[in-house]
Each structure stands twice: as C-alpha cells, then as structure tokens.
Amino acid sequence: MTKKTLCYLLLGMMCCAGATFAQQEVVMSIREGMPIIPMAIPEFLSQESSPESQQAAATLRDVISADLKYSRIFSPLPQSYYGYIQRELDPDNIFFKEWESIQAKLLIVGQLLKSEGENILFEGKLYDVKSERFIFGKRYQSSKDLLRTVAHRFCDEVMKIYGEPTLFTTKIVFVSNRDGNDELYMMDYDGYNQERLTYNQIQDYMPAWSADRQGIAYTAYEDGKAKLYLLYPFQARRKLIWDKGTSFGTNFSPDGKWMAFCSTEDESNSEIYMATGEGENVQRLTFNKAIDTAPSWSPTSRELAFTSDRSGSPQIYIMDREGSNVRRRSFGGTYHDGPAWSPTGDRLVYVSRVEAVFDLYVLNLRTDQIIKLTEGYARNESPAWSPEGRHLVFSSNRVTGTIQLYAIDYDGQNLRQLTSKGENKLGDWSRQ
Numbered sequence: 498m499t500k501k502t503l504c505y506l507l508l509g510m511m512c513c514a515g516a517t518f519a520q521q522e523v524v525m526s527i528r529e530g531m532p533i534i535p536m537a538i539p540e541f542l543s544q545e546s547s548p549e550s551q552q553a554a555a556t557l558r559d560v561i562s563a564d565l566k567y568s569r570i571f572s573p574l575p576q577s578y579y580g581y582i583q584r585e586l587d588p589d590n591i592f593f594k595e596w597e598s599i600q601a602k603l604l605i606v607g608q609l610l611k612s613e614g615e616n617i618l619f620e621g622k623l624y625d626v627k628s629e630r631f632i633f634g635k636r637y638q639s640s641k642d643l644l645r646t647v648a649h650r651f652c653d654e655v656m657k658i659y660g661e662p663t664l665f666t667t668k669i670v671f672v673s674n675r676d677g678n679d680e681l682y683m684m685d686y687d688g689y690n691q692e693r694l695t696y697n698q699i700q701d702y703m704p705a706w707s708a709d710r711q712g713i714a715y716t717a718y719e720d721g722k723a724k725l726y727l728l729y730p731f732q733a734r735r736k737l738i739w740d741k742g743t744s745f746g747t748n749f750s751p752d753g754k755w756m757a758f759c760s761t762e763d764e765s766n767s768e769i770y771m772a773t774g775e776g777e778n779v780q781r782l783t784f785n786k787a788i789d790t791a792p793s794w795s796p797t798s799r800e801l802a803f804t805s806d807r808s809g810s811p812q813i814y815i816m817d818r819e820g821s822n823v824r825r826r827s828f829g830g831t832y833h834d835g836p837a838w839s840p841t842g843d844r845l846v847y848v849s850r851v852e853a854v855f856d857l858y859v860l861n862l863r864t865d866q867i868i869k870l871t872e873g874y875a876r877n878e879s880p881a882w883s884p885e886g887r888h889l890v891f892s893s894n895r896v897t898g899t900i901q902l903y904a905i906d907y908d909g910q911n912l913r914q915l916t917s918k919g920e921n922k923l924g925d926w927s928r929q
Contacts, residue, residue, distance in 0.1 A: 541607035550612040560648035593629040621651045662885035663929040670704040675919025688915035706927040708753035716745040738776030750798035757792035782820035802836040841886040884929040892922040
C-alpha cells in the first residue's frame, strides 16, 4: 500500500475513484549510456582440498560475480569464455595476454587461504589486464556463516576504487506479517539474511532508515494511537518521537540533520512536519485543509517532494525545506502518490493509478519526461531508491497474489523478487 493509501486508512477516509491520464506523454522505457567494464572472475582457488573449502570458495565467487553484475558498472564474462584460457591460473604468475584475448579489462583473483573449523581467511585481488597492473587486494578473516558479507564487502571496495557509491552491504528494512503480526524486518540488498527486528503484539508500519544507517523511524499502533518511534536495531533500544495525533511516513534528510513526517496533531487531516534527525524541535511545514503526506527529501536536503490533494486529487508537489515555494510537478490524471527523490537528484519515482492498476512512473525533473517503470495488472507501490540511484525496491502482488518486495532497475530492467514468506511491504533502502 502507498503512503497516501495508508494515510486515508489511518484517517478513516476512502481513496479517490479510478483515474485516467490526460496531457502527459508516457514513455515505456529508456536506455542511457553507462560504462560497462568486462571483468574476468575465474574460479576461486582453495589451498585446502576439502569439499567444505571448495564450496566456500565457490560461494564467494558466485556472490562477487552476482554483486558486480548487479552494479551495472561491471560485466562478468560468460562462463564459456574461460574455456579459451589454456593455462591453469597461477596467482603468482598471471599471463595477462590470455585474459586480454577473451576481452577482459579487469581480472579478479580469489583465494581461500585457510579454512579452520568455522573460520576462513579469504584474499581477493583486482588487476588491470591491459596494463598488467595490480590495483588492490584485501584479506578477510571471518566465520563461515559470513561468507556473503565478506563477498559484499570486497565488492564495495571495488566500487570505491572506481568512484562509485557502495551498495552491497546496504540493508532493506520492511514490514512483514510472516509470523502473524505486522513487524519490522531487515534483509541484505539481494534478499538474503532476512531477520526480524521488532517483537510485540501491535502493528508496526512504514519504516525509514536514518542517514547514518543506525536508526529506523516507524509507526507503531500503541494504545489506540499511531505513534512515531525511532528504533536503534544495533543497540537494542528505541525512543518515542511523536505521539500527538496520527503520525507516520518519516523520511530522513541525506545530511542527517532533519526528518520529515506526517501527523494529524493540529488538524483532522494530515500535515507535514519537520524535526531534527533525533526527532526533536518539531515544527509544522504545511498549513491547509488538504491532505499532505509522503514527504521525500532531495539529495541536497534543501527541498521536499510530497503528495497533496489541495488541487482536488492527489498530485506531486515540491517545496523548500521551510515549507515555502510550493510548486506542483505532476499534471493530468487524478492519482499520483508516494514520491521518492533519487539520490542523483534528477528523478522522482511515484505511484499512479490508472483505473484499478497501480504502477510506478519516473519523472525526469530536468526534461519533464515520464517513464513507466512497471507493467501488469497489479498493485505496484511504495518505491524506494538504492543509495546510488540505479535500483529501486517496491511492493507488488504481481506474481503470487500476495504482496511481496521486488527490486527493479531505474529503467525497468532486471526485475527480481526479494521476499516470499507471508506478505511483505513498505521497504526502505539504507544509504551507503
């Protein structure tokens, strides 16, 4: 469900009727030139011959290959290419011309140096093939149950070398009813390592990561009220932020100084408020009889995109951080909701309803071009960007009939399902 829909639910109101588009061009897909660097990732070596060590080396290679392919910066070579390499890989004497012959520009050499009991020692090295140059290497000592984390960390280091934001150690927080009640859960960016964060008999909704990835703001239905809390999952503590009216829909500014949220404290309808990153010094930003909801910060932390029905139907608006200079950014149709501002600053993703179908659309703020991101007779809602702006997480009932979380690229490619147990929704992607 979108933030707007949840707002109406909280206020006991009915959503508006079905809608059709008018005077807006919708482009089905878009392709942008991006640097794709061919990369060879041959089988990782293990200094021990046990099946467990061989499997650990294979797992590390598989995760690293999947991560770097997902980046859309690097392109691991197809497995069939490695059949053209005549020599067995020797980490101390690499024949770069052979790797260049199969079009590799980069080479990753991985070795499992030690595997004792529940611990491993892994070393990964990155080379430039054409110049035959060693770029960087790193060793990781960890327990075997953290193999995926080791692989993710190594890939983040590769991203840093090329000036790209880190992605693979980020987390997605979401709501799931898999254990019988709506609780907060957390998982890796690729859907692995799903773990429960809250344990109670009340409903928890609409989680949002703080800028430093240490806190999660969320709404809890407690004592008959929708209260706003800040949970610190790595410190096992939480604190109450706001318990006046119905409060929900928090979004943290990228600089970590502010949070915006919705509340009915002063009005029967939802208005947008702002507080410090710790939830203090609350001040109201919007003042009208309309429903204002779903605030989303710009990358500069100076502006907010939000949804308002002040024009008669839910539309997307932008205002300055102080609540001034309000301007409308969506036109046509009668239902646009849940904007999320991309980390690159040039796009807004939002939900539009056409008749009974909810789909994601991306508005280019520079060109006003609109791209339809999802297709199908389904409810595709609650989008949130990855920290580098190339991927999104969203909820949909497109396949199983139950609401699940999916990831998709900014141009509609590489759709993947992340959850399957129970119903899962309202995902938020942590920053790097």
